[in-house]
Amino acid sequence: MDFFQNLAGGFAVALTASNLFYCAIGAILGTAIGVLPGLGPPATIALLLPVTFKMDPVSAVIMLSGIFYGAMYGGSTTSILLNIPGEAASVVTCLDGYKMARNGRAGAALGISAIGSFIAASLSVLGISILAPALASFALKFGPPEYFCLVLLGLMMAVYLSEESVLKGMMMGVLGLLLGTIGLDPVSGSQRFTFGVSRLTDGVDFVVMVMGLFGLAEILCNLEAPENREIFKTALKGLLPTREDWRQCWASVLRGSTIGFFIGVLPGGGAIISSFAAYAVEKRLSKHPERFGNGAIEGVAAPEAANNAASTSSFIPLLTLGIPGNASIAMIFVALMIHGIRPGPLLLQDHPQLFWGVIASMYIGNVMLLGLNLPLVGFWVRMLKVPYRYLAVVVVVVCVIGAYSVNNSTWDVGMMVFFGVVGYLLRKFAFPASPFILAMILGPMLEKTLQQSLIASGGDFFTFINRPISATLLVAAAFLILTPAVKHIWGKYRL
Amino acid sequence: MRKPGEIVAGLCFLAIAIGFTVGAVKLQIGAPTEPQPGFFPFWGGVILIALSALFLFQAWGGRVTGESQTFGRLGGPVVVVLTLILYVAAMEKVGYVITTALLSAVVLKVLETKPLSILLVSLILPVASYLLFDRLLGVTLPLGWLSAFG
Incomplete structure (x- = not known):
């Protein structure tokens, strides 16, 4: 009964005129950046953070969340029509989506993608509504040792599941932890690594860094070779899947939703991995795996369902444990902190209107996105005809304004350019940015809980092993670190 | 390798x-x-x-996993980064509109845009973004040399 009352309260918050407006803005912007290759959700959320400073925190989070999950809807459009994923999570959709378009079935591919996404996201929101309160109340039992091990496990997950090598992921994670120490020591308050620069007292500005690493870096990479995009010309008819299409892929949508939901809950999991996992599962289960890669509708339905379910469920660790699982969610974490709201198990207790308002807005946002993506698909296709050079220059200008607006200072623009160059080089050498971002965000929490645990236990490191929850989390983290090494040694001596 | x-x-x-x-x-x-x-x-x-x-x-030993990308034509990124460094140095004094016009022109030139398009976008984008962010969204952007007209 409480659940329905809370959800009704959430709808009362989400259905106010201003929150509906911000939800719609988030959904439209999310779809746009999902459609347009070049600017992903983390950079867009970072760019819009300064705009949210004066907004009501609930409205701010509703809008920023809409951008994140809206991008998953839009990302499939470019995959299907251009063979270029608008979003990394839609890479796998290219395989069969583009083939379907080539076979004259672009409308069906776009249709099943939008409807499958809607079903998956709706199921995932239902999952959050039920699971999040239970997890939040469980997390209230956590002390510093449990939190330390949980953050460590989250970082290990981000490293382990990063698409590049585990070693590079670990290097980026530790680098993020070290850069996170710049500024004031969280316990003693003394300055560290500021080199007398007063602007570094508050640490490296996270918003500016993300704009550089994700926004400018992407543009610099694309400046190397001006691209010629060619939109596949086809009549967009028959957007609603046929009965035969449904017969073929309803189970794929449900499987994709389930896989996406559970992978999304894992810190470091998220939309990209879930879409690949769902595609692999479908191909393995299919009686005709040879159809995959040649325009199988299940190859579009499952990954699109998975990436939408995952993007929605990745709010669970943020809202219940205060642990952001990916770079976009990390930006929403920053938005909450800017508004003086600490995400974590007490969020539900202290700010129920925010917790349930955001969840209710996801139900509404997904209905809006279905409306935006099916009837308006022609509009998004036309938007793709805008040459990349104009998009690139707008992104550069918006990055500059976004960085400047944080403190009205050109120092931040300079830092944004610096991190843009760093991000460009990291991409070139295939160092993943996500573990770095998460480590920077979670570093202060990791350090604080480590110091609290050690001081409380008189410097006894066994405090992490003596407590059952922290011991379990630590074993899981150790398993993730050791698995690649064990695999390597096993493979070496077996061969 | x-x-x-x-x-x-x-x-x-x-x-x-x-x-x-x-x-x-x-x-x-x-x-x-x-x-x-x-x-x-x-x-x-x-x-x-x-x-x-x-x-x-x-x-x-040439055994690094995670495939590195090859560098393409480096001229574009280098020119834009150098322009951005100059942009940061000049923005407060010269002002947002003029420096952004020059920055936009350089980015568009690197992306092989036609001269007329460069001219139009470099004129419209800085002014439009200034009006949107400074006047509508309350982000204070420096006017610099144009402050007499502001």
Whole structure:
């Protein structure tokens, strides 16, 4: 009964005129950046953070969340029509989506993608509504040792599941932890690594860094070779899947939703991995795996369902444990902190209107996105005809304004350019940015809980092993670190 | 195959790690019973030294996993980064509109845009973005040389 009352309260918050407006803005912007290759959700959320400073925190989070999950809807459009994923999570959709378009079935591919996404996201929101309160109340039992091990496990997950090598992921994670120490020591308050620069007292500005690493870096990479995009010309008819299409892929949508939901809950999991996992599962289960890669509708339905379910469920660790699982969610974490709201198990207790308002807005946002993506698909296709050079220059200008607006200072623009160059080089050498971002965000929490645990236990490191929850989390983290090494040694001596 | 770029990347990580470790020692490390401000960065630095050494070992043997991309035409990124550095230096004094017009022109030129389009976009984008962000959204952008008209 409480659940329905809370959800009704959430709808009362989400259905106010201003929150509906911000939800719609988030959904439209999310779809746009999902459609347009070049600017992903983390950079867009970072760019819009300064705009949210004066907004009501609930409205701010509703809008920023809409951008994140809206991008998953839009990302499939470019995959299907251009063979270029608008979003990394839609890479796998290219395989069969583009083939379907080539076979004259672009409308069906776009249709099943939008409807499958809607079903998956709706199921995932239902999952959050039920699971999040239970997890939040469980997390209230956590002390510093449990939190330390949980953050460590989250970082290990981000490293382990990063698409590049585990070693590079670990290097980026530790680098993020070290850069996170710049500024004031969280316990003693003394300055560290500021080199007398007063602007570094508050640490490296996270918003500016993300704009550089994700926004400018992407543009610099694309400046190397001006691209010629060619939109596949086809009549967009028959957007609603046929009965035969449904017969073929309803189970794929449900499987994709389930896989996406559970992978999304894992810190470091998220939309990209879930879409690949769902595609692999479908191909393995299919009686005709040879159809995959040649325009199988299940190859579009499952990954699109998975990436939408995952993007929605990745709010669970943020809202219940205060642990952001990916770079976009990390930006929403920053938005909450800017508004003086600490995400974590007490969020539900202290700010129920925010917790349930955001969840209710996801139900509404997904209905809006279905409306935006099916009837308006022609509009998004036309938007793709805008040459990349104009998009690139707008992104550069918006990055500059976004960085400047944080403190009205050109120092931040300079830092944004610096991190843009760093991000460009990291991409070139295939160092993943996500573990770095998460480590920077979670570093202060990791350090604080480590110091609290050690001081409380008189410097006894066994405090992490003596407590059952922290011991379990630590074993899981150790398993993730050791698995690649064990695999390597096993493979070496077996061969 | 051994790639010099990866060895340079590994050396950069190693240098950063050593820098943090030395800096942490100066901050004082303390003991587990009483950790000092340098405690966490010291151990972070030590771990990064170990990881960087392992990476360099792999890079030297050409066994680094995670495929590096090749560099394409570097002229474009270099020109835009240099323009951005000048932009940062000049923005407060010259003003947002004029510097952004020049920045936009350079980015468009690098992306092989026709001269008329460069001219139009470089005129419209800075003014439109100034009006949107400064006048509508309340972001204060410097007018510089144009402040007399502001």
